[in-house]
């Protein structure tokens with residue numbers, strides 16, 4: 001069956017055990033006068049070999065959720081208040097710093113949003129690539145250099161062994177992001193968290209990077225969490241989607257059904273604000289109104305002030321994430337009612 | 342390498358121009374104040390004064406003095422006879438005093454860098470801990486207390502009360518320790534604050550988060566990914582630090598009775614020893630130039646984005 005290049009492969013079977021199970025994760029930040037609840041009870045599973053899109057407008061808690069998985073919430077002011085992240089039979093939130101070090105970079109790797117600042121400007125790219133494989137895989141300096149060159153070739157940087165001696169400022173933004181990807185993949189992690197890996201890049205390079213990720217996933221069966229503002233990217237790349245709003249997952253669905261019939265009013269708003277599906281450059285800010293203050297949340301549904309469908313109940317009770325169809329969940333009273341007749 | 346050579350060449354040209362300017366300004370200033378080295382309390386008979394003036398070329402017209410003296414410096418590095426110290430040439434005084442002052446300055450600087458950087462790093466890594474608060478309070482004090490007050494206190498404490506250091510003299514490590522400590526402490530305090538600020542700023546950088554995300558141990562992240570960047574402001578400060586230590590040592594050497602340039606400098610100023618003062622000013626100018634050049638080169642070595650120019 002021939003498949004269009006711009007479509008993700010059919011979702012991998014989810015019969016096996018999940019690779020990672022996030023349960024009721026809560027993260028907050030202390031500010032001068034309040035505690036900002038950035039992540040308020042987020043739960044999701046990641047299965048081997050799948051790409052899960054994480055969308056939601058700025059400040060909805062996407063990055064913080066993933067920093068918490070990595071044990072990298074800046075503290076102070078941040079704090080993980082509760083929940084669990086089960087991986088390989090262990091709760092990552094309860095591991096010692098030493099145990100966590102052997103997971104970070106080795107089993108779960110992360111690519112950060114801004115390639116211009118994510119690399120150390122005072123070290124050569126080679127030094128930055130090799131320190132990881134030497135640490136985690138115990139390679140010798142020579143082996144690590146060979147591996148680093150190989151990884152750079154893999155992500156499409158030519159003259160790799162020469163370029164190992166270059167510093168980040170000698171690379172363009174797109175090339176630096178490739179270096180980041182090469183670095184993140186160099187220990188063959190089980191899970192790759194890509195936090196807006198293409199936001200800072202122009203459209204052509206963006207497409208190249210996404211192709212690259214897809215290709216690498218096929219080759220190695222890596223699971224990917226792809227954080228993005230860009231629904232076009234999600235449609236093209238992801239098997240499943242998590243929609244976040246004000247620190248919660250408000251909709252969970254396979255990608256196809258989500259785009260065909262979004263259940264949560266927020267998701268509907270996002271898709272309406274996307275004039276055409278093939279339009280690549282569309283951000284999520286187009287819904288009128290402001291997200292609530294996470295340090296001082298109103299009662300009831302946090303989307304209520306912006307919701308066209310709100311009913312009385314929305315002001316009193318906060319809707320839980322509930323099943324609204326086959327493998328679909330949404331946190332909305334109206335959606336739940338519609339689904340259950 | 343080409344860059345480095347052309348940079349060094351440019352710096353050299355600048356140094357020569359600066360020296361010429363310094364020479365000219367010093368020359369004019371010294372002549373502009375009324376009196377000369379042989380006037381004043383000592384009443385020198387006119388015949389002898391004439392003789393003295395002839396020896397120091399002071400009877401020539403000022404313009405000629407300017408060029409004669411300059412010529413001697415350029416062709417032979419000859420700074421002439423001291424006007425205040427009989428039978429000593431300026432070169433002799435410099436040759437005797439400079440090594441002492443330089444040694445003291447180097448000890449003070451090395452001490453200041455080691456103490457300052459260590460304190461700054463500890464403060465930043467254990468931010469808001471009691472250690473941080475104590476170290477930074479000490480740094481504020483260290484910056485505020487002038488050298489000579491510190492020196493007097495130190496002498497009172499370590500020489501008279503708990504007698505572990507000699508009051509003065511030169512040659513042994515023990516004799517260097519106390520003045521070097523007093524000279525270096527304010528600089529250490531300043532370096533501590535710079536290092537702490539540099540560490541905190543670098544710690545908050547994205548690339549440090551990347552380093553943690555790679556699974557590197559905290560110690561490696563701090564030493565390899567934070568410290569070099571955090572040291573850039575400290576390296577920049579080393580130029581002014583050298584100047585500060587050198588001027589500070591002028592006073593401290595007097596207090597600790599060290600045979601460096603310090604006591605000569607003060608004598609040269611009070612006794613209008615034109616030639617000695619000129620020699621010292623020019624020496625210090627060269628020294629500062631060399632130090633600043635070294636600082637620039639170190640900076641460029643640490644930060645590959647910086648081009649020497």
Ligand SMILES: Nc1ncnc2c1ncn2[C@@H]1O[C@H](COP(=O)(O)OP(=O)(O)OP(=O)(O)O)[C@@H](O)[C@H]1O
Pocket residue numbers: 029030036038056057058059060061062063064065074077078294
């Ligand atoms: N270091 C921090 N200190 C204080 N508050 C923070 C910090 N980092 C994040 N937050 C808060 O956590 C909330 C979620 O932030 P997060 O970075 O996860 O958003 P995001 O969904 O990734 O947004 P974006 O799309 O802009 O990256 C924000 O409201 C923010 O104010």
Ligand code: SF4
Pocket residue numbers: 264265266301302303304307308309310311314319331332333334335
């Ligand atoms: S629960 Fe109510 S307010 Fe919230 S999204 Fe659903 S309809 Fe809108």
Ligand SMILES: [Mg+2]
Pocket residue numbers: 062063064113195
């Ligand atoms: Mg983010």
